[in-house]
Amino acid sequence: MMLLMYWWGVVSLLLVPFQNPIEEFNILPSSTLEIQGSSNVNSFTCTFDMEDISTVSVNYNSETQKFESALVQFPVASFNCGGRMINRDFRELLKERSYPKLHIRLVEIEPLAEDKVLVSLEFEIAGVKNLYKMPASFAVMKGYYSSRGHIELDIEDFGLQQPKKLLGMIVISNKIDVHFKFDFV
Numbered sequence: 001m002m003l004l005m006y007w008w009g010v011v012s013l014l015l016v017p018f019q020n021p022i023e024e025f026n027i028l029p030s031s032t033l034e035i036q037g038s039s040n041v042n043s044f045t046c047t048f049d050m051e052d053i054s055t056v057s058v059n060y061n062s063e064t065q066k067f068e069s070a071l072v073q074f075p076v077a078s079f080n081c082g083g084r085m086i087n088r089d090f091r092e093l094l095k096e097r098s099y100p101k102l103h104i105r106l107v108e109i110e111p112l113a114e115d116k117v118l119v120s121l122e123f124e125i126a127g128v129k130n131l132y133k134m135p136a137s138f139a140v141m142k143g144y145y146s147s148r149g150h151i152e153l154d155i156e157d158f159g160l161q162q163p164k165k166l167l168g169m170i171v172i173s174n175k176i177d178v179h180f181k182f183d184f185v
Contacts, residue, residue, distance in 0.1 A: 022059045022069070028144060028183040033074065036177040041170050046081040046090050048074055056184070058106070070106035093155070093163055095126040107131065115139050119149065123178075125158040143185065150179040 033048040052075055059069040076096040081087050094102065103124035110118040112135065119136045122129055136149030155162065155174050163172040 022057050025056050025058060025184040027053050027056060028185065030181075030183045032179070032181045034179045035079065036179065037173060037175070039170050039172045044081055044086060046079040046087075049078045049080065052078040066108045067106050072104050072106075074102045074104070076100055076102055089163060093160060095160075099126045109138075117147075121151075123153065123158075125155075126160055128158040130157050141183075144183050145185070146181065146183045148181045150177055152177050 027050060029050060031050045033050070035046045035048075037044055037046075053072060056072050057069060058067060060066075061068050076091055076094050077100065079087070079090060081090050103122075105122040105124070107120040107122055109120075112118055115137050117136055117138050118133055120131060120133050122131050130153075132151055132153075134149055134151040136147055138145070138147045153176050155176060162174045
């Protein structure tokens with residue numbers, strides 16, 4: 001009996017890596033990621049060039065119902081805010097020289113309704129990580145999956161300072177809206 005239990009333990013250990021296989025998902029070009037902000041004068045939108053991301057590796061643990069790895073890295077230099085000066089300001093705000101990538105890690109998905117989920121995401125901006133829960137839509141389309149959502153973030157939660165321009169006459173809001181649409185196969 002002891003020998004049987006030993007072999008069962010060995011077989012269980014050997015099977016553990018195969019219970020949570022890593023899957024590769026291709027991000028489709030129809031996907032979008034936008035960061036929207038405003039100042040006391042104007043508003044702006046910084047759009048990420050999705051061609052800089054092609055695949056995402058995902059490892060889901062069905063026992064804990066959490067993702068062990070589902071990280072997307074967004075090069076800060078791949079955001080376009082519509083002009084050279086605002087692009088430079090955006091990159092300075094996000095401390096691109098020290099932290100060239102913005103990270104979004106999927107932690108958990110909880111079903112709410114047929115096409116609605118509650119998503120736990122960890123944002124890492126300028127080396128600071130924060131965990132957020134947000135509602136999102138999720139749909140199975142013809143030949144691909146699609147997820148959409150948005151969340152308001154406070155840049156001060158990431159240790160970033162509210163930018164001021166023209167001797168403080170133009171003040172950028174510390175609130176930004178992150179909008180995403182991820183289409184993947």
